[in-house]
Amino acid sequence: MIDEITFEVLRHRLDTINDDAAAVLARLSGSHLAAEARDLNTAIMAPDGRVVCCGRYVLAQVVSMHLVVRDILENYADNPGFGPGDQFVTNDPYIGTLHQPDVVVVAPIFVDGELVGWCGSTAHQADVGGPNPGGITYDARSIFDEAVPMPPVRIVEGGRLRRDLEREYLVRSRTAELNRLDLVGQVAANRSVTAEVGRLCGQYGADAVAAVMDRLLERTEALLRERLRALPDGRWRHVAYVEYRPHGGTTEAVYAVRLTMTKRGDDLELDFTGSDPQAPGTINAAYPALAGFAIGGVLIYLCGGLPWVPGGVWPVVRIRSREGTVVHARWPAGVAMSTAATCQAVRVSVNACLARMLEASRDLAHLVMASCQAAGGGGGTVHGERGDGTSYATMTLDEITGGGGATWSGDGADSSGYTTSPGASCANVEVNEAYLPLLYERRAELADTGGPGRHRGGVGTLHALTPHGDGASMTMMSFGQGLQHPLAAGVCGGEYGGQSVVAVVPDLAGLADEGERRLPMPSATVPIRTGELLVSVSQGGGGLGDPLDRDPAAVLDDVLDGLVSVRGALRDYGVVVTGDPRRPDGLRVDDPATSRCRDDRRHARIGRPPAPPAPSRQGRPLSAVLDLLPPAGDAPHREGVVACGRCGTVLCGAAGNVHEHLVVSDASPAERSPLGAVYEGADRFVLRRLYCPACAVQIDVQVCRTGDPVLAAIEVL
Known part of the structure; x- marks a missing residue:
């Protein structure tokens, strides 16, 4: 046993070692994606792969990294084996990465011949091959139409980089030199961790370091279970939508990501089995991506104030899914665009359900946070040729400028990016202009894009850029999401954040005009010619509470x-x-x-004067605006009743769907679309507001398909 002081010293040393590794990777990488935007992360793992330290950059990239280590342990223990100085590279999304552009390099950590742990790093690389520059092919019918994934390969053997395998890896890419620098940075980051953990074991003993890892895992699990026991049992639901135009089609199909979250005692289940069948294209998520975004969401939205030790969260959170769905694709479904499509819907759904659970707690409601931006149509890859004939293919990452969700205590952060990627950011304008043949005409926060609420969601950002340089050309492949309807959910009766916008226009003058703009959905490739502007708007964050x-x-x-x-x-x-x-x-x-x-x-x-507020709330909170009251006398509802927390009006029995007893008002999502942009297909969705029939307080806001029944978002167990 180690004492608490030694434990605290060692766990902070491990965190520092891991953070230093991320800095090594960023400094050595030649890519603006890593060096500037920090689209990367690092992790330290126990001998069985469970993550004990994760960086604060893109959380989803590392919380499921144990899946990569597990694959190596199961398949390579004897052949080819692994030893001191070895490192394995993979970008296989069916094994443990998010998608093919996110390349993972892991290394075992040996001390005196004994395996004491693993370390790993992830970096989004500019181009990993495939038919479309940038590594994502919108029209892919299967993974064979995308960048072909590489299973774990021992690319560093005994401390020496295998040149033959490095060439095999780099020949796939149009940006081989940038990818080589990323790979060198990842290898160096892992070497840094291996050396520093070795020194730590030399100072305190390998047994002490192992004991710290075990205690971190055990303590995190215990603390999370304790937090869950303090929360009310219940079941919560959310539905988010993803659009995709199948190859050769003319209209986007709509795919639903459906989450039913159940909490009983200290057990939390995330059930995605009701999600739609997988798409015939690239938006699907393989299981590691589903797990990465789900657990990353739990860390951000439930584990505030707790240790961020993903390996301790996994035993508590049970993910249920069905292979062959859009959230759990079956090989060989295309998955390269999953992180900007289905995975965003997964993260928003987890966020919304956890917020509903937390708002029912008097002690933990301060953790409630509305959804931050999601990757939208303004995100995507750009490629083309410079004036000298050399080619480029990458992302601008302009979309990582959307708003943060409102919180229980205040407004969301403006143009802050993803909550689940706290250390990542958009690339600086001058950096993008230095790397790419483009010129920014404008980057500015855009009014009215934050989700309205008692606390406002953070606003998104307007971007306008144009090809620059003699003979420069540019083509964009837009992710095409969040254009027809908003994605960033509000909570506690707050509104959704603003939608995405992406369009090619001759100039900025017309954008100042009020009024509706009918726009087509972006095709698989969008050319931007010299003299034209690519205009995009990143999404706003969701609001919290009734805007009135x-x-x-x-x-x-x-x-x-x-x-x-x-x-x-x-x-x-x-x-x-x-x-x-x-x-x-x-x-x-x-x-x-x-x-x-x-x-x-x-x-x-509600069509009549509203009832006045009650002097105080009764019963226990079922949400920020609903109360659960015990049965009274010979009342017909022996399980109790649900009442409005604002005016005290009884709405239904506790076993009923309270949302069916509210006043429902459906409106077009286009009513708040930035710049008046209305995309083909937007009429398939409605923004559904639900009010107390007595006092008219806004209790919930849902996005759903036209004609869908009211979602039973809260269920009393």
Whole structure:
């Protein structure tokens, strides 16, 4: 046994060693994806592969890295075997990576001939081959139409890089030199971890280091189970949608990712078995990607204040899936675009269900967070030729500028990127211009893109760029998601964040005009010619709480900061802003007009004057706006009843679907689409708002397909 002080010293040393490895990888890489945007991560693992230290960059890249180690242990223990100084490279999404562009390199850590652990790193590489530059082929019918994945291969043997295997790996790529530098950086990062862990074992003993790893795993599992026991049992649901146009088709098909989350005692089940069958293309997620984004979501949205030790989370969270679905594809389905499509829907669904569970707890509601942006249509790969005839293929990562979700205590962070990738960011404009033959006309936060709520979601960002240089050409392959409907879910009655936008336009002048713009969905390849602008908008984060409860002074501050327009203040919050910003007294809130406007909105929601608030809440919270009350006397509902937490009105029995007893109002998602962009197919979706029939408070907001029944998002067990 080791004492607590030694334990704390060693666990922080392991974290520091792992963080230093990520810095080594970023410094040695020649790619802006790693060096600037930090689309990478590192991990230290126990001897069986369970992750005990994970970097704070792209969490989904490392939380399921044990699957790679498990494959090596099961298949290579005797042939070819592994020993000190060995390293294995793979980009096989059916074994343990997210998709083919995310290359994983893992290495065993030996001390005095004994295996004490593993280390690993992941880096998104600019191009790993396949028919389409950038490594993602939108029209892929199967994985054989994409970059062909490489199973784990021992590329470093006894500390020496195998030149034959390095050539085999690099010949696949159009950006071989960048990939070589990434590979060198990953190998060096693993060598750094191996050497530092060896020194740590030399100082404290290998047994002590092993004991720290075991305690980290055990303690994290125990703490997470303790947190779950403090939360109410229940079942929660969310549905998110992914669009994909099959090869040769003219219309996007819609695929549903359906999550039913059940919590009993200290057990948490994420059931995705109701998701749609896999697509005949590239949006599908293989199981490792499903697991990576699901567990990454649990770390962010449930484990606040707990150790981030993925290996300790896995025993607590049970993932149920069905092979052959869009979230658990069967070989050889195409999966290269999964991280920007189905995986985003997985992460949003986990986020939404965990938020519903947490908002029912008086002690843990402070952890509630709405969804951050999802990868949208503005994300994708760009490729072409420079003026000198050399080719390029990569991502700009402009889409990692969307808004963060609102929290229980405040607004979401503006243009902050993915919550589940806390250390990743968009590349700097000047860096992209230095690497690529393009010129940015604008990058700026865009008003009204944050999800409205009592607390506002963070806003997204507008980008406009054009090919630059003599003879330069550019083609984009858009991910094509979040254009027809929003993806970043609000919570506690908050609204969804703004949608994506991607379009090629002659100039920026027309974008300032109000009004609707009918746009086609992007095709597999979108050419951008000299003199044209590629315009994209990253998504906003979801809001928290009824927008009509937002402090008008906070809305005015947002207007003054350029985050909400005067028109948006009225449309989304019922706040009347008057005045002239050019005058000394500037803009101000018209308080009487705002009160009248909000009263009229509440009246319109339910068709009559709303009931007044109750003096206090009764029973235990079922959500931020619903209460679960015990049965009273000879009441027909022996299991208890669900009541509105705002006005106290009883809505239904506890065994019923409370959402069926709310006032439902369906609207077009296009009503808040940035720049007035409306894409073909948007009419297949509705934004469904649900209100208390007595006091008109907004209880929930759902995105669903037109004509779908109301989702039973909360179920009392």
